[in-house]
């Protein structure tokens with residue numbers, strides 16, 4: 121039998137790529153319920169799904185910030201059976217906290233963290249009763265490590281990770297699986313929106329040094345970081361499908377091997393100073409080392425693409 125998969129935030133990015141990839145599975149192992157907050161934005165997904173639309177893929181409305189919309193959506197699925205839940209909907213926020221309102225911050229927490237909680241309050245009891253189900257959460261490397269000017273976004277993803285670590289223990293008792301997918305930078309709408317909002321930000325509430333740091337260091341390097349380290353949404357979708365199909369899916373999975381040296385620092389020093397120190401040096405003291413390492417990464421990418429194109433491993 122097909123596995124029913126419900127994915128949130130499918131109007132763009134990782135959600136769209138994942139929904140289409142699973143709907144087009146050659147072995148037809150999935151029935152995808154691709155959900156989005158605003159159905160007026162369904163055109164891109166419809167187009168990408170092509171002939172799978174109405175067959176292995178159905179589009180439904182679901183706003184992770186609205187309990188009723190979650191209930192209505194789940195009730196519309198035959199027997200309310202969801203075998204795989206992919207909690208993907210999310211939003212970013214960058215900049216100095218002095219320039220952000222508490223309401224803006226609450227919206228990020230409400231979407232990224234309480235969005236997941238609302239989904240599970242509706243879906244977890246059914247999974248427990250059936251003693252089967254896989255909960256897959258698109259978290260971030262920022263769920264394990266903070267980054268300059270991403271304070272509230274990182275906090276929202278840390279909240280997700282802490283919540284899931286606690287829940288995973290209970291889930292094991294009910295034979296449920298839980299997996300956190302942790303991408304590094306991914307080139308999607310998210311990145312574009314976050315950057316544009318950063319560029320438009322009113323920095324008058326910040327002191328000169330902070331405003332300067334945000335504009336001339338953070339925003340200046342932003343595009344370069346995404347260009348050098350960024351993955352495509354399709355790439356993250358491919359990793360996610362592998363985790364969904366794995367016999368023993370891991371609790372955590374990082375999708376970007378170029379980024380893993382950074383997250384490893386977290387576990388290398390129990391005092392927690394090492395990653396902070398390295399990030400500090402990269403950002404404020406060794407601008408040259410920073411660009412040199414980005415160039416090195418670009419070279420690695422170019423080499424791996426080249427060997428991939430040739431269909432043989434690199435020498």
Ligand code: NAD
Pocket residue numbers: 128129130131132133134135156157182183184185208209210211212231258259260261302303304305306307308309310311353
């Ligand atoms: P995206 O902006 O293309 O996709 C996010 C989707 O979530 C959008 O379609 C948006 O409409 C939807 N959404 C927002 N609020 C919603 C709500 N209340 N209800 C339902 N849907 C809602 O960006 P993306 O990069 O594909 O992001 C997907 C996930 O990946 C997010 O959780 C994000 O935090 C995570 N992520 C992204 C990156 C990155 O660099 N792009 C890196 C790591 C993790």
